[in-house]
Amino acid sequence: MWQALYEELEPKGVTVVTVALDIDPEKARRWIETAAPTHPSLIDSQHRIDELLGISNVPMAVWIDESGTLVRPAEAAAIKVSALRSIEITDDFGESLKRVLTEVKAMPDTGDAYRAAIVDWAEKGSDSEFALEPHEVIARSRPRPKEHSEAAACFAMGCHLFETEGKDAAIEWWKRAHALYPENWTYKRQAWTLESTPDGEASDLSQEVEAVYGTSWIDSVLELGGGANYAVVPDL
Amino acid sequence: MTSLDQSVADFDAATGWAAKPEGMCKGDMCVPAPDAVSAGRVDLVAIADRLGMALVGDDTRGLWSLGPESGGKALTTAVVPNLELPDLEGNPFKLSSLHGRKVLLVAWASW
Numbered sequence: 103m104w105q106a107l108y109e110e111l112e113p114k115g116v117t118v119v120t121v122a123l124d125i126d127p128e129k130a131r132r133w134i135e136t137a138a139p140t141h142p143s144l145i146d147s148q149h150r151i152d153e154l155l156g157i158s159n160v161p162m163a164v165w166i167d168e169s170g171t172l173v174r175p176a177e178a179a180a181i182k183v184s185a186l187r188s189i190e191i192t193d194d195f196g197e198s199l200k201r202v203l204t205e206v207k208a209m210p211d212t213g214d215a216y217r218a219a220i221v222d223w224a225e226k227g228s229d230s231e232f233a234l235e236p237h238e239v240i241a242r243s244r245p246r247p248k249e250h251s252e253a254a255a256c257f258a259m260g261c262h263l264f265e266t267e268g269k270d271a272a273i274e275w276w277k278r279a280h281a282l283y284p285e286n287w288t289y290k291r292q293a294w295t296l297e298s299t300p301d302g303e304a305s306d307l308s309q310e311v312e313a314v315y316g317t318s319w320i321d322s323v324l325e326l327g328g329g330a331n332y333a334v335v336p337d338l
Numbered sequence: 339m340t341s342l343d344q345s346v347a348d349f350d351a352a353t354g355w356a357a358k359p360e361g362m363c364k365g366d367m368c369v370p371a372p373d374a375v376s377a378g379r380v381d382l383v384a385i386a387d388r389l390g391m392a393l394v395g396d397d398t399r400g401l402w403s404l405g406p407e408s409g410g411k412a413l414t415t416a417v418v419p420n421l422e423l424p425d426l427e428g429n430p431f432k433l434s435s436l437h438g439r440k441v442l443l444v445a446w447a448s449w
Contacts, residue, residue, distance in 0.1 A: 104444055116440040119433070122447055127426060129448040134426055142431050144423040146445075153405070154354060154419050156412030157445045166441040170434065172416040179444055220442060227440070236366075236416035243413035250412075251405030252392035259394060259403040275396075288447065295449035305449045 107181060107220070108141045114224040115168075121146050123160060123288050125261060125296075129305070148261050149288050153254045156243045159287040159333060165223060165233070173223070173233040175243035178333035181217040184209075201320045202308060208329030216336050232338060242337065253283035260293070269296055273314060280315070284326060294319070339402045342382045342393075349380040353406065354419035355389070362389070364407075365417025 108118035118141045122130040127145045134143050151157045155164050156176040163179035164172055186206045195203070223230040234242065260275035276293040283289065297314050298306040309319040317325075323332055346357040355362045357378075361370040362385065374384035382404060386393040392405035407414055421433040433441070 104446075107442075111442070116442055117436050119436070119441055119443045121423060121443060121445050123445055124448050131426060133448055142425070142436075144425055144431055146423050150423075151421070151443075151445060154421060155443070160445050160447045163442055163444040166418050166433075166436075166443060168438050168440060170418045170437055172413065172418055175413055176445075224440065239416040240411055240413045243411045246406070246408045246410060246412045248390055248392060248408045251390060251408035252394060253405070255392045255394045255403040255405035258405075259396060259401065262401065262403070263396075263399075288445075291447070291449045299449070307449075309449075 103137075103182065105137050105139050105141065107217070108139070111221070111224045112141075115227075116220075116224045117141060119144065121151055123149050123151070123157070123292065125264060125292060129295075129299075132304075148258060149292065152257075152286065152288055153251075156246075157288065158244065158283075158285060162334065165220075167228065167233070171236060172239045173228070174336075175234075175239050176334065177216075177336040178210075178212060179216060179336075180211075180213040180333075181220070182213045183211060184213075187211065198308065198310075198320070201324075205320065205323050205329035205332070209332050210330065210335050212333075212336055212338075215338055219336070219338050244334065249282045250286075253279040253286060253289065256282065257289045277315065284322070287332075290315075290322065291319070339382075339404065340400055342402060344380050344382060346375065346378050346380055349385075351420075353391075353404070355385075355407075364419070365415030367415045 104118050104120050121144045123146050124130040125147045127147060130145060161179040162176045164176050165174040167173050189203055191200055191203050219232040223232050256275045257279040260272035263271035279289045294309040294311045294315060295305055297311045298309045311318060323329060350356045355364045357375050360368045371385060371388045374381050374388055382393060386404060389407040390409035391407055395402045422430050424430050
């Protein structure tokens with residue numbers, strides 16, 4: 103998906119850079135090798151771009167101009183309609199799947215508009231109505247109370263302990279991060295996938311991790327207001 | 339981190355805040371911090387207080403972790419910080435090598 107956009111935009115002066123937020127880079131390997139990107143495809147195992155660029159979910163993107171200045175802050179970066187949205191929910195589905203699909207359908211559908219905005223910026227540069235002035239970029243970035251800073255520190259401590267001692271040492275620190283900044287889905291889904299996805303298998307998206315984290319993806323989504331609140335919707 | 343005292347170079351690499359004559363600076367934003375920097379070292383307790391950075395410790399392991407500046411917006415400046423990340427094979431890539439081109443930086447994950 104991003105490779106196709108890159109091929110379209112590269113002649114217009116835009117380089118796509120994808121960054122995988124994966125504490126275990128090997129989990130990203132099958133996706134990267136399938137996509138066979140010719141653009142830079144990087145790994146951020148510590149989720150550093152969360153604090154450096156304001157990333158809090160995936161997919162999210164920032165736009166950077168030729169001088170190295172942000173012209174849009176971190177926002178949801180869907181560029182096509184999710185196939186999950188078109189699934190008709192029937193009585194055959196289990197309750198759990200019904201709940202997940204209902205909230206997925208409630209997520210704002212911004213893919214087409216966001217993709218069109220990117221193309222407009224590629225063609226017009228700073229004259230694009232979607233390219234913002236530096237003060238607007240800062241003003242439109244998300245608030246960062248002290249709790250979010252503490253969450254980042256706790257998440258990083260967990261990542262360090264994961265590397266040095268293993269997963270069990272990280273869990274308490276990751277739980278603290280989740281409690282301090284519940285709207286950061288990268289902290290939660292990164293930790294949860296280590297419980298819910300067996301080695302070598304594709305990611306378990308429903309992340310039912312009650313035994314360790316006392317919640318699941320869908321319960322956590324509903325606690326925070328449902329699918330409508332799940333993404334940082336681009337204000338285009 | 340195992341110490342509450344770091345070199346200014348290490349602190350810059352970790353946080354994006356650089357020691358300059360006018361204070362601690364990130365992009366085009368500078369904050370005076372005379373009590374936090376001396377002789378090329380950064381006092382993490384003092385700088386954390388000055389910039390609203392959370393400092394958490396694990397006493398039994400003797401480890402510290404420092405969060406980013408807070409109290410305002412997620413972005414302090416629109417200038418992109420120096421960022422170097424590896425690719426799948428471990429080769430480092432500097433974002434600054436793309437100066438002169440527009441960049442769409444996309445975060446994704448396997449999970």
